[in-house]
Amino acid sequence: MSADALNPLDPYTHGRDFCLARMRDMLRIRRFEERCAQLYGETKIRGFLHLYIGEEAVAAGVLPNLRTDDNVLATYREHGHALLRGLSMQSIMAEMYGKQEGCSRGRGGSMHLFDRANHFYGGNAIVAGGLPLAVGLALADQLGGRKDRVTVCFFGEGAVAEGAFHESMNLAALWKLPVLFVCENNLYAMGTALARSEAQIALTVKAAGYNMPSAQVNGMHVLAVHDVARQALDQVRAQQSPFFLELHTYRFRAHSMYDAELYRDKAEVERWKQHDPITTFAERLKAAQMMSDDDLKAIDRAAQDEVEAAVAFAEAGTWEPVEQLLRDVTTPAVPTVAAGSAS
Amino acid sequence: MKKTTYREALRAAHREALLTDPRVFIMGEDVGRYGGSYAVTMGLLAEFGEARVRDTPLSELGFVGAGVGAALGGMRPIVEIMTVNFSLLALDPIVNTAATLGHMSGGQFSVPLVVRMATGAGRQLAAQHSHSLENWYAHVPGIRVLAPATVADARGMLGPALADPDTVVIFEHAQLYNLEEDLPDDWHCDITHAAVRRAGTQLSLITYGGSLPKTMQAAEVLASEGIDVEVIDLRVLRPLDTATIAASVRKTHRAVVVDEGWKSGSLAAEVMARIMEECFYDLDAPVARVCSEEVPMPYAKHLEEAALPQVPKIVAAVKGVLNV
Numbered sequence: 001m002s003a004d005a006l007n008p009l010d011p012y013t014h015g016r017d018f019c020l021a022r023m024r025d026m027l028r029i030r031r032f033e034e035r036c037a038q039l040y041g042e043t044k045i046r047g048f049l050h051l052y053i054g055e056e057a058v059a060a061g062v063l064p065n066l067r068t069d070d071n072v073l074a075t076y077r078e079h080g081h082a083l084l085r086g087l088s089m090q091s092i093m094a095e096m097y098g099k100q101e102g103c104s105r106g107r108g109g110s111m112h113l114f115d116r117a118n119h120f121y122g123g124n125a126i127v128a129g130g131l132p133l134a135v136g137l138a139l140a141d142q143l144g145g146r147k148d149r150v151t152v153c154f155f156g157e158g159a160v161a162e163g164a165f166h167e168s169m170n171l172a173a174l175w176k177l178p179v180l181f182v183c184e185n186n187l188y189a190m191g192t193a194l195a196r197s198e199a200q201i202a203l204t205v206k207a208a209g210y211n212m213p214s215a216q217v218n219g220m221h222v223l224a225v226h227d228v229a230r231q232a233l234d235q236v237r238a239q240q241s242p243f244f245l246e247l248h249t250y251r252f253r254a255h256s257m258y259d260a261e262l263y264r265d266k267a268e269v270e271r272w273k274q275h276d277p278i279t280t281f282a283e284r285l286k287a288a289q290m291m292s293d294d295d296l297k298a299i300d301r302a303a304q305d306e307v308e309a310a311v312a313f314a315e316a317g318t319w320e321p322v323e324q325l326l327r328d329v330t331t332p333a334v335p336t337v338a339a340g341s342a343s
Numbered sequence: 344m345k346k347t348t349y350r351e352a353l354r355a356a357h358r359e360a361l362l363t364d365p366r367v368f369i370m371g372e373d374v375g376r377y378g379g380s381y382a383v384t385m386g387l388l389a390e391f392g393e394a395r396v397r398d399t400p401l402s403e404l405g406f407v408g409a410g411v412g413a414a415l416g417g418m419r420p421i422v423e424i425m426t427v428n429f430s431l432l433a434l435d436p437i438v439n440t441a442a443t444l445g446h447m448s449g450g451q452f453s454v455p456l457v458v459r460m461a462t463g464a465g466r467q468l469a470a471q472h473s474h475s476l477e478n479w480y481a482h483v484p485g486i487r488v489l490a491p492a493t494v495a496d497a498r499g500m501l502g503p504a505l506a507d508p509d510t511v512v513i514f515e516h517a518q519l520y521n522l523e524e525d526l527p528d529d530w531h532c533d534i535t536h537a538a539v540r541r542a543g544t545q546l547s548l549i550t551y552g553g554s555l556p557k558t559m560q561a562a563e564v565l566a567s568e569g570i571d572v573e574v575i576d577l578r579v580l581r582p583l584d585t586a587t588i589a590a591s592v593r594k595t596h597r598a599v600v601v602d603e604g605w606k607s608g609s610l611a612a613e614v615m616a617r618i619m620e621e622c623f624y625d626l627d628a629p630v631a632r633v634c635s636e637e638v639p640m641p642y643a644k645h646l647e648e649a650a651l652p653q654v655p656k657i658v659a660a661v662k663g664v665l666n667v
Binding site for chain 2: 071100102103104105106107108112114115116121122124126129131132133134135136137138139140141143144163164167168170171174327328329330331
């Protein structure tokens, strides 16, 4: 948590509107996911459900820096990224229910939220699976001469053990591709601590191995995340080359819904909760007299209202007819058939 | 009509694709300066430059995944993998992403990617360069799998593969690159149908890829002995053209499947099952198959030859089914 000292950020430099907007972003994620956990208990939501609770400052810090046509890729813990990227809470909740009004028509669920319109490429349940795709999306931009677009790829620290991480970092650096690699280091790959899985736990050293610039920041401090991400993005855009950003954060809940948490001390969890990105930011804003208790209540109320509207939307949603089971397995377009088959 | 090799036909198809569609680019190990491990892309770097004929590191998972991403980003990438054995390092982006994204996203995305690779044995390259794993890919919904077995198909399949909005995996048998045939003036082909390579009446020989020349030779041998067989080249390994297979078997009432893959869980097994589903009561004899022996491919020439489908084995299998 020493990064706080390295980033003595003052809310005044960002202004009240900006700070309240970030508070709103984080609370929308928090309230949405708390309700999802409840709905899971009610068996309205099934499958895996990976909650981002505790890590909200990462998505809320990075994503407001992006332009609307930048590309975003995320992991299976991506509800927050999808929400802040512009997917409606209703379409996400309907997807959690498996309804055809969901953003992926109910075929993807919690781990596979997609939105073409917002350049949101998922929702990837293969650890490190998004990184090679990010390289390819950025390569398409480079080949197409689109120098104003960047690709932002979120992944957990567990991904750095995968070959896909190393191959992608090398390709992005070798080909000078505009990718921001955002490593959400929450210390545990499911139940395996970083120190138990990596010989080198200083992750930025791995970036240096690919001649890639990097930075690390306190991922529990939304303003710190925002400012470092903005600098990194500016560099990626201006220099058309990749950047590796490591954010120190912590998952407050279980890995998924069933997890006895045998791998970490309750005291450790409690210690990290002292740095809850929402409560600590609220305290900072109150101390700076930029947000009153009433302001906070209003933001929270609005988030909860939005969640309840999303639940109502999902409840009212419909099941895709089974007759459509095979729809979209292949794209409905017949390949060009020229005259005169070789047969 | 002019004499052309399979390799030259593939190269002409690639050159045409690069000339006609600015979204097309080629990437893979040694496709540029080296000229391609099977020389398919020889000369294309000089003509089209490094951006479009792109050498990659030895990172199959990385560059095939990047191909998926580039396809999502609006390009039409052709990714070359040296051999099917190496493609196992890239199964993840193909099976978990390219094949799933359309359905999993509710139809929002498609992945117009072409992945080409060499396959098959016959050059004493032993057990890590010689296998036929086409059936692994043909198992997966969401992708198309092709196996050009003639010079005309080598020339004609790439265009429609690139036009397919979904991922197409193309298997080029390593023994076919030097194959020389007359390239017909109209080499265009579709990528949805099997081809009848030889019409016949007594039995249907069904094969694909590198086994086609052997199967055609076997048909010649049989013809010299007065046995008239039909030869079906599957060409499209997914989705299988069951109608063409069934039409042939309904005519001949007998079938032998020739497949360089191992017997267990093979494409041959799938073809046999479909014949049973579609035309069991048209059969006059049980369907037979000639596959590779279930052994990692050995290096020694006599052992490799013994492991593979060969003309005498095909002839014997046909005679067995005909009971002659």
